[in-house]
Amino acid sequence: MTTPLVRALSELHATYRGFPVRTRAHVLGRFLTCPFLAVAGELPAGVRVLEIGAGHGIFARLAAAGGARHVIAVEPDLRKSLSSFRHPAISFVAGFDDAVAGRFDVVAMIDVLYKVPLHEWDALFARVAERLVPGGMFLLKEIDPERRVKASWNRAQESVASALNLTLGRSFSYESPTLVRRRLERAGFVGLEARQLGRWYPHAHVLYSARRPAP
Numbered sequence: 565m566t567t568p569l570v571r572a573l574s575e576l577h578a579t580y581r582g583f584p585v586r587t588r589a590h591v592l593g594r595f596l597t598c599p600f601l602a603v604a605g606e607l608p609a610g611v612r613v614l615e616i617g618a619g620h621g622i623f624a625r626l627a628a629a630g631g632a633r634h635v636i637a638v639e640p641d642l643r644k645s646l647s648s649f650r651h652p653a654i655s656f657v658a659g660f661d662d663a664v665a666g667r668f669d670v671v672a673m674i675d676v677l678y679k680v681p682l683h684e685w686d687a688l689f690a691r692v693a694e695r696l697v698p699g700g701m702f703l704l705k706e707i708d709p710e711r712r713v714k715a716s717w718n719r720a721q722e723s724v725a726s727a728l729n730l731t732l733g734r735s736f737s738y739e740s741p742t743l744v745r746r747r748l749e750r751a752g753f754v755g756l757e758a759r760q761l762g763r764w765y766p767h768a769h770v771l772y773s774a775r776r777p778a779p
């Protein structure tokens with residue numbers, strides 16, 4: 565499911581047109597520095613998606629533009645979830661991942677895991693597996709801390725964001741792709757892949773994809 569860059573920009577422009585300048589600048593900055601389109605490109609057409617920690621809904625909007633049937637966008641920060649845009653294929657829910665029941669074809673988490681303390685990761689992965697239909701896909705976009713120069717830049721940027729209280733959560737948790745893969749395996753996921761997506765970006769983006777075993 566690939567959305568061309570110009571169409572994506574135009575959809576985002578139309579979606580956030582009425583929002584405050586600060587939000588629009590944030591959305592544009594996120595779009596330009598995070599490989600949302602590459603992540604959305606992994607979604608098969610017509611899927612039901614649960615997005616955990618959806619922020620202002622950029623990925624949800626791009627997933628809908630790309631042909632997802634429905635996206636439930638869960639976001640605990642009320643400043644974001646309560647002021648979200650309206651779209652027929654997207655439902656925003658104010659809360660954490662456990663605020664939603666049911667099963668989805670895809671669960672996506674984009675730059676959210678680092679905000680969750682390390683000791684909570686295994687339980688979170690187990691809950692994600694529970695939310696997937698058999699054969700369903702978990703898409704996890706994080707930063708690779710082993711790319712040290714880019715990781716330092718990320719750390720500096722996040723320190724500023726935390727100091728300004730721009731993002732909910734105080735945690736700053738990263739693990740190497742090897743350790744993340746082990747955790748995903750322990751949670752019962754199969755077909756694990758880790759793709760480095762940071763080549764043209766200032767951050768060392770890595771996208772993990774994994775599946776709940778099919779029956």
Ligand SMILES: C[S@@+](CC[C@H](N)C(=O)[O-])C[C@H]1O[C@@H](n2cnc3c(N)ncnc32)[C@H](O)[C@@H]1O
Pocket residue numbers: 594598616617618619620621622623639640641644659660661673674675676679680731732733
């Ligand atoms: C860096 S932002 C990313 C937002 C969005 N995914 C994006 O890519 O633009 C991190 C988001 O995770 C949310 N968050 C923090 N702790 C969380 C948790 N335990 N569960 C779900 N979301 C959380 C924050 O409120 C914030 O919106």
